[in-house]
Amino acid sequence: xxxxxxxxxxxEELVMRNIxxxxxxxxxxxxxxxxxxxxxxxxxLGLRRSRxxxxxxxxxxxxxxxxxxxxxYMMISDWPMDxxxxxxxxxxxxxxxxxxxxxxxxxxxxxxxxxxxxYLRSKLLPGVTAFCPDVRMTDDKIIMQxxxxxxxxxxxxxxxxxxxxxxxxxxxxx
Amino acid sequence: MQxxxxxxxxxxxxxxxxxxxxxxxxxxxxxxxxxxxWFMFILASACLLWWVVCVSYTVGVGLGAWGINNVxxxxxxxxxxxxxxxxxxxxxxxxxxLLLFRQKWRLSINRASEAMTIFAVxxxxxFLLTHIGRPWLPYWLLPLPNQFGSxxxxxxxPLVWDTFAVSTYFTVSLVFWYTGLIxxxxxxRDRAQTPQRKFWYGLLSFGWVGNAKNWQRFEEVSLVLAxxxxxxxxxxxxxxxxxxATSVIPGWHTxxxxxxxxxxxxxxxxxxxxxxxIITRKVMKxxxxxxxxxxxxxxxIIMITGxxxxxxxxxxxxxxxxxxxxxxxxxFINRATGPYxxxxxxxxxxxxxxxQLFWSKKLRTNVPxxxxxxxxxxxxxxxxxxxxxxxxxxRAYLPSEWSMYHPSWVEIGIYLGSLGLFFTLYLLFCKFFxxxxxxxLKTIVRSSSLQAHREMxxxxxxxxxxxxxxxxAAH
Numbered sequence: 231x232x233x234x235x236x237x238x239x240x241x242e243e244l245v246m247r248n249i250x251x252x253x254x255x256x257x258x259x260x261x262x263x264x265x266x267x268x269x270x271x272x273x274x275l276g277l278r279r280s281r282x283x284x285x286x287x288x289x290x291x292x293x294x295x296x297x298x299x300x301x302x303y304m305m306i307s308d309w310p311m312d313x314x315x316x317x318x319x320x321x322x323x324x325x326x327x328x329x330x331x332x333x334x335x336x337x338x339x340x341x342x343x344x345x346x347x348x349y350l351r352s353k354l355l356p357g358v359t360a361f362c363p364d365v366r367m368t369d370d371k372i373i374m375q376x377x378x379x380x381x382x383x384x385x386x387x388x389x390x391x392x393x394x395x396x397x398x399x400x401x402x403x404x
Numbered sequence: 405m406q407x408x409x410x411x412x413x414x415x416x417x418x419x420x421x422x423x424x425x426x427x428x429x430x431x432x433x434x435x436x437x438x439x440x441x442w443f444m445f446i447l448a449s450a451c452l453l454w455w456v457v458c459v460s461y462t463v464g465v466g467l468g469a470w471g472i473n474n475v476x477x478x479x480x481x482x483x484x485x486x487x488x489x490x491x492x493x494x495x496x497x498x499x500x501x502l503l504l505f506r507q508k509w510r511l512s513i514n515r516a517s518e519a520m521t522i523f524a525v526x527x528x529x530x531f532l533l534t535h536i537g538r539p540w541l542p543y544w545l546l547p548l549p550n551q552f553g554s555x556x557x558x559x560x561x562p563l564v565w566d567t568f569a570v571s572t573y574f575t576v577s578l579v580f581w582y583t584g585l586i587x588x589x590x591x592x593r594d595r596a597q598t599p600q601r602k603f604w605y606g607l608l609s610f611g612w613v614g615n616a617k618n619w620q621r622f623e624e625v626s627l628v629l630a631x632x633x634x635x636x637x638x639x640x641x642x643x644x645x646x647x648x649a650t651s652v653i654p655g656w657h658t659x660x661x662x663x664x665x666x667x668x669x670x671x672x673x674x675x676x677x678x679x680x681x682i683i684t685r686k687v688m689k690x691x692x693x694x695x696x697x698x699x700x701x702x703x704x705i706i707m708i709t710g711x712x713x714x715x716x717x718x719x720x721x722x723x724x725x726x727x728x729x730x731x732x733x734x735x736f737i738n739r740a741t742g743p744y745x746x747x748x749x750x751x752x753x754x755x756x757x758x759x760q761l762f763w764s765k766k767l768r769t770n771v772p773x774x775x776x777x778x779x780x781x782x783x784x785x786x787x788x789x790x791x792x793x794x795x796x797x798x799r800a801y802l803p804s805e806w807s808m809y810h811p812s813w814v815e816i817g818i819y820l821g822s823l824g825l826f827f828t829l830y831l832l833f834c835k836f837f838x839x840x841x842x843x844x845l846k847t848i849v850r851s852s853s854l855q856a857h858r859e860m861x862x863x864x865x866x867x868x869x870x871x872x873x874x875x876x877a878a879h
Contacts, residue, residue, distance in 0.1 A: 304547055308554050334569050351621065357611075
């Protein structure tokens, strides 16, 4: 199992600026934990673009399709309602009246599907115990998580972190 | 990191650091409620109890307990439904539309106004459920297979569209709000001193860790939800207006209704946000975050949407005459001069005339005046729905059907009680939930706070750019 040390920073600009130089000096930065979203951090860390909006689009299409199927089945196929001698015989002719329901179902599925996917992918569920190297990670400190293999690399990474602006360097649970 | 132009006013006052934000927002949650909170809470829950009494009475004896009659069958109930649903529009507008327009001033007010949205939609839904007469059968509104053969809901009906729209709006607003709350619950969890608080906020925070991937997904989810909520919020009041506009009642059957209702909803929603936030910032000492700039911005929106509503009223009147339809003309002349003239003129003066006072910057930034205006606007918007419903219905096609409408004590009780329900939920929210989105507000401390502006000014002077309107600190 790999071992981690954590550099504690106060300034997000400092963190952003120093990711590349730290990495070039052989520091294995695994992650950065911050109390607020830092613009551009995902690029600086080289994370792949999130595909969650693609998921949302697919859920939306599913919702749209199901709503079309539902309105077609209930209003056209199963019981063509006859209003003033004009029964609902063709979906395309009656569809304008179904647009609000189709629209709402699309949004419903796209939004809820995306949020559920986000919770599951990010392992956010009631009862999950949070990974917490420092309680100030949700207050005002930015925590850089660095992987180390042995005592020597740990000492080297710790001194580099300090050199590049970390206020403290700590281990998990200490 | 983003930089602000020098001429912009700071959004956070009082030299707040990132840690100060956590302290200030968490303080009310971590300390005992104040006397004023208890006073308001007891008052609100007494009203809520009265709501329970009146709703139970209605369920027990049926809709005969109300003052509705053969022609005026919507009365106060649907007036209140439309009023509450309209109020429920500002929250999503602030969090979604202002996010898409990158308006940073939304950050201090979006959490509380989204909460307001959710509670207002709960109140609105309660009026729909009581109005169906048999509130123990609400699932009849849904297209479910049933024992009555091929009996489905009618998808041609705006009332069915409404079921879909209001329930989608409610649930999507709820998850949008909750997702934003998760990092803030985590902040309360991580600084919790008592085991109970650690447990409950740990449960509510879903084990949130603010690592890079989670924030990346969080921001993407927020942006996509905002993109979807924008047409959603517009669709909801559009569909509510179609409940009226697709009928053939003079005064309702007009194509102007959707935009006019949406503008009115934003108008009343922002007024309710003002009412709540002016009290909240005072009681919870949040003046450094919810500044007169925020109040000014919201007053501008109130003024613009109030003017749109005014144009709509005048257009309706003009078209009633220009169309040459005598039923339509009569409906409007009867509104302004008939037995309900007082409600029409209450609506006109509260909604059209009074917001024009906000052209004055002095009045826009005056907090007590804004508070009074926010109440005036909501009274006006209540009367708007009352005018639309009652004056159009009380003169039916047959003069023998003409009647007056008088609400019973039960209807008045349900309305007062719904205010109790709303304020009880809002007060609980203020006590247990972070009223300002901490994690989002922290992103602008270095660009839009008072001290950031001071630093930028100094920096600009050093480099001989004093007075420049470009982002001087950018490098």
